[in-house]
Amino acid sequence: MDVKDNIVSSESLVQFSLEYGLLRRLEEIHIPTYAEYAQVDFLYTIETYYEGFHQIFTDASKSRDGVGCAFHDPSTNINRKFRLNNHHSVFTAELFSIFKSLEYVEEKYQEFASDKILILSDSRSCLSSLSILRLDYTFTIIHKYILETLAKLKSWGLQVHFLWVKSHVGIEGNEVVDELAKQASRMDIVECRIYSPRDLIPHIKSTMFAKWEGIYNTQTKAKHYKSIQPIPVKHPWFNNKQFTRSINEEVESRDFVRVISRLRSGHTICPKYLHQIRKKTDNLCDCGEIGDLEHIILRCSKNRRNLETTIINICSILKTKYPFNLSSIMATNNPRVYYEVYKFVKNSDLII
Ligand SMILES: [Zn+2]
Incomplete structure (x- = not known):
């Protein structure tokens, strides 16, 4: 029954x-x-x-x-x-x-x-x-x-x-x-x-979650987001206790949450996206390369100086070597990595 x-x-x-x-x-x-x-x-x-x-x-x-x-x-x-x-x-x-x-x-x-x-x-x-x-x-x-x-x-x-x-x-x-x-x-x-x-x-919560889990796992849209968040979670990424412990001030800032959420979802104001929604005639970055998110954050020569420091810091936090791609570092859910990415975005005056 x-x-x-x-x-x-x-x-x-x-x-x-x-x-x-x-x-x-x-x-x-x-x-x-x-x-x-x-x-x-x-x-x-x-x-x-x-x-x-x-x-x-x-x-x-x-x-x-x-x-x-x-x-x-x-x-x-x-x-x-x-x-x-x-x-x-x-x-x-x-x-x-x-x-x-x-x-x-x-x-x-x-x-x-x-x-x-x-x-x-x-x-x-x-x-x-x-x-x-x-x-x-x-x-x-x-x-x-x-x-x-x-x-x-x-x-x-x-x-x-x-x-x-x-x-x-x-x-x-x-x-x-x-x-x-x-x-x-x-x-x-x-x-x-x-x-x-x-x-x-509790019963309603678990039923709703199971239903959503089914939809999340079977649908084929949002590939970028799924590469960062392969399994559905019950709490948003910024509810992670580690965030409040390590980088309190930034986490409490609405801007930090906004920037990181945009990078995680892939919904950002980059040339490729602006071109897709017909707000820009081409999909190119000022440097001449295709301006997708990966390029803007990790590859563009315009931001080389800031980028070098960011990459060194991320490599040291994750004990890894460059090259890596944006999805893989966003998928770490690591507060210190997110903070490095955020600092880079701000120091390079990028509008995300
Ligand atoms: Zn560029």
Whole structure:
């Protein structure tokens, strides 16, 4: 089944369909700081602060096997596992496990010994997103379901609190639910078909890139550019971290980016190009040779003095010998080489 089939369309954003009364800070969420954790015996804290609470542990897992989540009720020994789609983020899976645990409370609370419930999750980001509601694209339909279910449980006289617990520190309920979530990620049937925009962004990005990669690799145009950039990349050449490290000022200059981009694409104002677009009657350089880009940058006798220094510098940077051609030096993506070419263009007063 295609992802598209699982997108629920709606007339307005989900946050706008929330009742006004639900838009409040959830005081019942406690996320201890790491320092608090270091100071106290946390099991002791749970026993004292939350004495008599009915505990339910939730967790999620995302691995190569898939995405899954679960909840575990130690006092009734009821566990439930849910498989999610591979595109789901672990964040959504954590949120879904909380939602499912609340549905379970709704269904079974009359059998509980207490009307005070404590949901224990090891996802800080998930609990934070519930405590401080941000009504932007991070707000999902699962947040809405959680808030609505909580309001219903509250109206029935139940108190639901949330507590963040550290994972893998020997809290038994957390260890159990961790294993259940792993098992859930390997189950066959996908239970959750609700997507948030955040879940789909990586999928959309990789699909678009693969599509573009196909076009790039099969089309026969732009031979010059392909000789410099044989494989498609996700970021423009000037986003390369090396550039900002070595030649900061020049990289920040718009002119540097403009000149190098033009040389990489081959779209420059050289006599041959001007002739092609009928802006010049012939394709010749002032020196009498054919004025293509290769000639202007690397061969023209008019620029010999500057060119000699540039060639010596490039040879030393690349540990190579002259002759080389323009495509091969532009294909290096080497910031220092680009800087040498740029200096040459500027010192020779070339208009590129
Ligand atoms: Zn020339």
